[in-house]
Amino acid sequence: xxxxxxxxxxxxxxxxxxxxxxxxxxxxxxxxxxxxxxxxxxxxxxxxxxxxxxxxxxxxxxxxxxxxxxxxxxxxxxxxxxxxxxxxxxxxxxxxxxxxxxxxxxxxxxxxxxxxxxxxxxxxxxxxxxxxxxxxxxxxxxxxxxxxxxxxxxxxxxxxxxxx
Amino acid sequence: xxxxxxxxxxxxxxxxxxxxxxxxxxxxxxxxxxxxxxxxxxxxxxxxxxxxxxxxxxxxxxxxxxxxxxxxxxxxxxxxxxxxxxxxxxxxxxxxxxxxxxxxxxxxxxxxxxxxxxxxxxxxxxxxxxxxxxxxxxxxxxxxxxxxxxxxxxxxxxxxxxxxxxxxxxxxxxxxxxxxxxxxxxxxxxxxxxxxxxxxxxxxxxxxxxxxxxxxxxxxxxxxxxxxxxxxxxxxxxxxxxxxxxxxxxxxxxxxxxxxxxxxxxxxxxxxxxxxxxxxxxxxxxxxxxxxxxxxxxxxxxxxxxxxxxxxxxxxxxxxxxxxxxxxxxxxxxxxxxxxxxx
Numbered sequence: 001x002x003x004x005x006x007x008x009x010x011x012x013x014x015x016x017x018x019x020x021x022x023x024x025x026x027x028x029x030x031x032x033x034x035x036x037x038x039x040x041x042x043x044x045x046x047x048x049x050x051x052x053x054x055x056x057x058x059x060x061x062x063x064x065x066x067x068x069x070x071x072x073x074x075x076x077x078x079x080x081x082x083x084x085x086x087x088x089x090x091x092x093x094x095x096x097x098x099x100x101x102x103x104x105x106x107x108x109x110x111x112x113x114x115x116x117x118x119x120x121x122x123x124x125x126x127x128x129x130x131x132x133x134x135x136x137x138x139x140x141x142x143x144x145x146x147x148x149x150x151x152x153x154x155x156x157x158x159x160x161x162x163x164x
Numbered sequence: 165x166x167x168x169x170x171x172x173x174x175x176x177x178x179x180x181x182x183x184x185x186x187x188x189x190x191x192x193x194x195x196x197x198x199x200x201x202x203x204x205x206x207x208x209x210x211x212x213x214x215x216x217x218x219x220x221x222x223x224x225x226x227x228x229x230x231x232x233x234x235x236x237x238x239x240x241x242x243x244x245x246x247x248x249x250x251x252x253x254x255x256x257x258x259x260x261x262x263x264x265x266x267x268x269x270x271x272x273x274x275x276x277x278x279x280x281x282x283x284x285x286x287x288x289x290x291x292x293x294x295x296x297x298x299x300x301x302x303x304x305x306x307x308x309x310x311x312x313x314x315x316x317x318x319x320x321x322x323x324x325x326x327x328x329x330x331x332x333x334x335x336x337x338x339x340x341x342x343x344x345x346x347x348x349x350x351x352x353x354x355x356x357x358x359x360x361x362x363x364x365x366x367x368x369x370x371x372x373x374x375x376x377x378x379x380x381x382x383x384x385x386x387x388x389x390x391x392x393x394x395x396x397x398x399x400x401x402x403x404x405x406x407x408x409x410x411x412x413x414x415x416x417x418x419x420x421x422x423x424x425x426x427x428x429x430x431x432x433x434x435x436x437x438x439x440x441x442x443x444x445x446x447x448x449x450x451x452x453x454x455x456x457x458x459x460x461x462x463x464x465x466x467x468x469x470x471x472x473x474x475x476x477x478x479x480x481x482x483x484x485x486x487x488x489x490x491x492x493x494x495x496x497x498x499x500x501x502x503x504x505x506x507x
Binding site: 021024025027028029031032034035036037038040 | 203
């Protein structure tokens with residue numbers, strides 16, 4: 001305020017501030033006539049690109065069986081300790097499958113490490129960003145909520161093949 | 165006219181003005197939100213009613229339903245009194261602002277002003293300087309440091325800017341030689357608007373009006389980043405709504421005063437040369453008053469969403485070292501004009 005040396009002294013014209021104020025006002029006036037960027041949320045929804053990391057889901061093959069082989073890597077790598085996997089044996093070719101696969105959505109931080117580490121491309125991040133639950137128990141998503149048909153995840157799987 | 169007729173006519177006028185003022189305050193809030201949204205490339209309220217036009221009523225309803233919290237440390241009588249002072253002052257001032265020329269209705273000659281007092285301008289300034297009590301009481305009685313700081317800032321600011329405001333008005337009074345708003349409007353016939361004759365006075369008055377109504381860039385009494393909410397930090401429910409209403413009503417009155425004193429009130433230049441009927445002329449003149457006011461109100465909102473807040477020392481410097489000398493210079497300018505042209 002006082003005593004400090006200024007980097008640049010203003011001339012009288014600049015000290016009036018009036019041209020600068022007029023410039024600012026012109027800017028806001030111009031913006032009033034620009035198109036707005038708002039999405040009317042419940043009616044219009046944001047369609048994320050393939051690179052969007054939404055809710056992690058398990059890929060369900062066309063025969064109705066999950067890709068997951070219950071190796072437990074996702075659960076090991078998860079920094080928030082959100083994933084719990086319990087493996088069991090199966091007659092199918094993949095020999096192992098998860099009896100229980102739970103993601104605690106209150107813990108999940110959407111980092112995508114589980115997807116990155118998965119050797120089978122069985123867990124991927126979806127475009128789903130609307131996560132609502134009324135109590136803590138509802139926030140633990142079991143297999144019935146996590147399994148998503150492979151067609152719905154094509155975008156993300158292609159993206160992973162390109163960039164992972 | 166006997167006394168009963170005068171009372172009934174006055175009551176009708178008061179009713180109309182109060183209803184119009186309340187409605188316009190409600191829609192000022194709406195337009196404040198809409199224009200701020202447009203400036204920021206947003207949409208603004210659009211859910212309640214068509215284009216969100218019922219939003220103000222939803223807001224008021226919500227405020228009515230809220231719990232009224234009074235802090236333990238508050239001085240309760242003053243804490244309750246403060247919003248009423250603010251509201252009373254801002255609504256009472258509107259009584260002397262004329263919105264149109266005198267009209268003939270059902271055989272009565274009616275002035276389109278609630279009270280055509282011959283000291284109208286003085287009355288407005290007496291009341292608006294009382295308005296600072298509402299804010300100071302609110303700040304002091306809340307028992308909170310933020311409220312107190314807001315109240316102190318507000319009183320200092322309003323007292324400082326009242327000086328330059330008063331001196332800018334002196335120029336107008338010299339021109340019209342009357343304190344009556346009706347006479348002041350009539351003296352601005354044709355293009356003889358005070359804003360054109362004394363532009364410096366107009367600018368100082370508008371800037372002071374911004375400061376008096378606590379609008380950005382002079383909204384230091386309620387600077388959110390520093391003082392939480394300023395003097396109304398500790399207010400909730402309808403007492404808060406009182407301050408809110410008073411603030412917007414003050415803004416409308418400030419605009420009404422600017423139009424009356426500087427922009428020719430309801431005068432439209434050269435309208436009597438068009439040869440229109442008296443009724444049509446009157447309607448156009450009333451519309452002109454409203455349009456001028458609307459444009460000024462838009463300007464107030466536009467400035468708020470464009471210009472950042474002043475620092476406190478800048479505010480005081482501007483008030484005492486710039487606005488006050490400018491207002492004095494304007495007074496001399498008007499005096500010289502009158503001396504030369506014998507206006």
